[in-house]
Amino acid sequence: MSPILSDWSFFVEHRAEILEATVEHMALVAMAMLIAIVIAVPLGMFVVQRPGLRAISLGVANIFQTIPSLALFGLLIPIPFLGGIGRRTAVVALVLYALLPILRNTYVGLSGIDPAVLEAAEAMGMTRAQILFRVRFPLALSVILAGVRTATIITIGVATIAAEIGAGGLGTFIFRGVALVSDSLILAGAIPAALLALLADFLLGLLERRLRVV
Amino acid sequence: MNAKIDDSSGNLIEFREVSFHINDIPEREVISGVSLTVPVGETVVLLGRSGSGKTTLLRLINAMLMPSQGQVLVQGRSTVEWDLIRLRRGIGYVIQEAGLFPHFTVAQNVGLVPTLENWGRCRTAARVGELLRLVGLDPAEFADRRPRELSGGQRQRVGVARALAADPPILLMDEPFGALDPVTRAELQREFRALAQRLGKTIVFVTHDLREALLLASRIVLLEAGRIVAVAAPQEFLRLEHPEVRAFADSLDTGHGVSA
Numbered sequence: 170m171s172p173i174l175s176d177w178s179f180f181v182e183h184r185a186e187i188l189e190a191t192v193e194h195m196a197l198v199a200m201a202m203l204i205a206i207v208i209a210v211p212l213g214m215f216v217v218q219r220p221g222l223r224a225i226s227l228g229v230a231n232i233f234q235t236i237p238s239l240a241l242f243g244l245l246i247p248i249p250f251l252g253g254i255g256r257r258t259a260v261v262a263l264v265l266y267a268l269l270p271i272l273r274n275t276y277v278g279l280s281g282i283d284p285a286v287l288e289a290a291e292a293m294g295m296t297r298a299q300i301l302f303r304v305r306f307p308l309a310l311s312v313i314l315a316g317v318r319t320a321t322i323i324t325i326g327v328a329t330i331a332a333e334i335g336a337g338g339l340g341t342f343i344f345r346g347v348a349l350v351s352d353s354l355i356l357a358g359a360i361p362a363a364l365l366a367l368l369a370d371f372l373l374g375l376l377e378r379r380l381r382v383v
Numbered sequence: 384m385n386a387k388i389d390d391s392s393g394n395l396i397e398f399r400e401v402s403f404h405i406n407d408i409p410e411r412e413v414i415s416g417v418s419l420t421v422p423v424g425e426t427v428v429l430l431g432r433s434g435s436g437k438t439t440l441l442r443l444i445n446a447m448l449m450p451s452q453g454q455v456l457v458q459g460r461s462t463v464e465w466d467l468i469r470l471r472r473g474i475g476y477v478i479q480e481a482g483l484f485p486h487f488t489v490a491q492n493v494g495l496v497p498t499l500e501n502w503g504r505c506r507t508a509a510r511v512g513e514l515l516r517l518v519g520l521d522p523a524e525f526a527d528r529r530p531r532e533l534s535g536g537q538r539q540r541v542g543v544a545r546a547l548a549a550d551p552p553i554l555l556m557d558e559p560f561g562a563l564d565p566v567t568r569a570e571l572q573r574e575f576r577a578l579a580q581r582l583g584k585t586i587v588f589v590t591h592d593l594r595e596a597l598l599l600a601s602r603i604v605l606l607e608a609g610r611i612v613a614v615a616a617p618q619e620f621l622r623l624e625h626p627e628v629r630a631f632a633d634s635l636d637t638g639h640g641v642s643a
Contacts, residue, residue, distance in 0.1 A: 283480075283482070283485075285478055285479075285481070285482035286482050286483070286484060286485070288447075288478060288482055289476065289478060289481075289482030289483070289484075290482075290484070291447065291471075292445055292447060292471055292474075292476035292478075292555075293471060293472070293476060293495060293496055293499075293545075294467075294468045294469070294470070294471035294472035294496065294499065295468075295495075295499065296468060299499070304484060307486045308485065308486055382485050382486045
């Protein structure tokens with residue numbers, strides 16, 4: 170049997186397991202993205218008019234981004250409550266990675282609005298909160314979403330490494346494949362992960378274009 | 384603190400020895416010792432070159448800026464004492480690029496202040512229709528368009544309609560027709576003059592175009608380097624001997640320079 174054909178038959182035989190791991194992977198990513206959005210978007214809105222806090226929060230998010238992912242997972246294991254072995258630690262690490270692109274784009278989107286529009290809003294007697302929620306935020310939405318899109322794609326990739334600390338997902342196949350020197354196993358994890366990333370990129374890109382105003 | 388602007392008092396806007404320094408640094412003086420009163424129903428045009436301080440003066444009226452020295456009074460009360468939101472909702476504001484909200488329709492743009500003031504949907508919609516007709520736009524055709532689907536002249540008309548929405552007694556206009564082509568500009572200037580006479584608003588209008596000032600003003604206030612150097616009715620203005628007046632008058636003759 171040719172290698173490709175053997176890979177294919179491996180996929181067919183283990184389709185239930187692969188599907189299960191894919192769903193697990195998606196759940197992991199979705200959970201991490203949800204938490205990251207809930208933290209990063211309001212944080213971005215809060216710091217946009219506070220330069221000091223902005224520098225600090227972007228700096229901290231930047232530092233998380235520079236830690237190699239495997240090291241971050243490892244570093245989290247001994248930390249009480251957040252750490253340990255399993256899904257929770259994985260989600261924490263993924264959130265830390267996803268923060269920067271969302272936070273940065275929230276800030277960039279909110280601050281990159283036509284000064285004439287903001288001047289008009291202020292001169293018409295809109296309060297700061299009204300300007301933020303009715304003008305800045307809707308106009309920044311597509312840029313914020315572009316950050317979510319970047320973060321999602323990164324998270325889908327990094328989440329494969331989460332299998333190393335027992336979080337499950339498609340990484341399980343990859344690590345097993347590396348240990349057993351089995352291309353079929355590696356591909357059974359890598360191909361669905363790549364497809365997930367492409368799909369997420371496409372769907373979020375679609376949404377981003379729909380929300381773009383000008 | 385919650386009083387609204389009404390036009391019962393004689394002088395709606397008054398500058399008393401006003402100076403303005405950027406970031407309150409005395410060396411960076413933009414306005415120095417300006418005193419000026421704007422009576423109800425007048426159209427005062429602030430004329431001057433770029434950097435003469437005319438926009439700064441305008442922004443001191445709706446408290447987008449606060450004076451470093453002296454007082455700006457709106458309806459007899461210093462802008463420092465006004466509740467900023469109340470003050471600004473009683474003052475219409477039109478700027479050069481119109482500053483329309485790109486994510487709102489024309490109707491939503493025009494209806495913004497009535498919406499903020501909780502007028503209710505029916506009353507707001509009726510007012511929006513009335514205003515669009517007032518500025519020469521058919522509501523059936525334009526109400527649901529977005530700003531990007533309008534020409535420059537149409538955007539500026541919407542900008543004027545939006546400023547008039549809550550029927551403010553004061554209208555501030557910062558080179559509202561400056562970015563338009565000459566033909567559209569002349570058209571809007573003529574229409575606006577008629578509109579201003581009909582509505583009886585107190586208007587402060589900023590321009591660097593003497594022709595526009597002569598057409599629209601009941602009084603021209605000439606600024607140079609942050610000071611008022613001349614105040615005159617349009618028919619007297621060209622007779623003044625001040626060098627800056629002459630410089631502007633010369634620009635009319637040559638057809639070059641300050642006026643377009």
